[in-house]
Amino acid sequence: MIDPEPAGASEAGGRREEIVEIASRLFAERSYRGVGMRAIASAVGVQPASIYHHFSSKADILDAIIADVTERFIAAHLYLLDPKFVTASSMRQLVTEHVVYFWQHRIAEAVGLRELKELSVARAEHVRRSRRSYQDAWICAIQVGVSGGWLPAQNPRVAALALLSMINGVNAWYREDGPLSIAEVAEMHAEMAVTGLLGRPSMRHVDSPRRG
């Protein structure tokens, strides 16, 4: 039973991964600025100075947390919104996978959402651009559906942003000890999104808004 990583260290990865994992949990709970290097070090079971053997700065830890999580999902799923092949079915699939993925990575996603401004300007802009491309793909896909006559959405841009708010909001209220699995919630959202939010009966009565 001679284990070179006696306690806490989740598995093979080593200290760097362990620091990322622990720091993201702390950042998610108490915010980036609310957690000092001493708190991270103490949670890892190490002295503050030792962290600087694995990361060049505190912001570098935040980088490592946010870096891929957001972009990996987008890069891997953008094809489902390809204007040439998008269908109601592929939209449904994407909504489902989006909800499940975001829940599975909820800690990093929460940090990425909350602490984006703490990143260096270049890094933050990169993440923002990535998100923007995902948004735009959704808008475009819905536009295609409207043009093709199989989606009656009134305003593709507003519909897309409302849809994304809806599915990004799941993490804010879903609890694992509730009556529904995340997969069930995801399917419900796919259903609400594609046949409900985007596919409502086209009675399109645009009455005049109250203020310009």
Add this chain to the structure above:
Amino acid sequence: MIDPEPAGASEAGGRREEIVEIASRLFAERSYRGVGMRAIASAVGVQPASIYHHFSSKADILDAIIADVTERFIAAHLYLLDPKFVTASSMRQLVTEHVVYFWQHRIAEAVGLRELKELSVARAEHVRRSRRSYQDAWICAIQVGVSGGWLPAQNPRVAALALLSMINGVNAWYREDGPLSIAEVAEMHAEMAVTGLLGRPSMRHVDSPRRG
């Protein structure tokens, strides 16, 4: 032209209101922990110590920002969800007013959303309870609509939370210099919510979710 409040001070209120207004803007931009008393004081045009004549602590300023904004809207609009009188029309009205109100108070709402944990436990719990009662009223109202047969929502709780995520998410993407007024966006959301998200055609095919 002898003005006792020469510069910046928005109007009658006096220093206290001025500090609340400036601090909420700073907190929204750089987060609660990212803004020191010296920064607030400097933005107000005063020495740090002077702020303690108006507030007993930094957290007290945050209290003043978050205190009413969240609860005032809820208290004023909860009647629209009264189970005995709720209709599709009153739901539509509430969604519209919700979106407009939240946009008009977007700075305080952003701070209230982001920095809720920085509040004292009692204060934070009070706000959470208030939000919860609003949520529950929505769930109950949708339930009434389903029972009454005029809302085909599949799961009232999930539908309500999805709806709230959708309308709370507007502030995250809406920009005033875009092509749509906030009133127009609000009306669109009311339309999407009531005739789309909640009122989709009842083809209710509940296929088995992938994972338990």
Add this chain to the structure above:
DNA sequence: TACGCTAACGAACGATCGTTAGGCACTGTC
């Protein structure tokens, strides 16, 4: 003139912040 109140001031308190310097123990390689 004396008092009390308000709103502000400059200066400093102890604590904590992110970070760095320098050294010690261990490991594998020449």
Add this chain to the structure above:
DNA sequence: GACAGTGCCTAACGATCGTTCGTTAGCGTA
């Protein structure tokens, strides 16, 4: 057996944090 590299240590750096101190100028009232 010397050497470089790794991982961690103790100790401390200067900066900034929220807050408190004692004081003062201005104003209204007795």
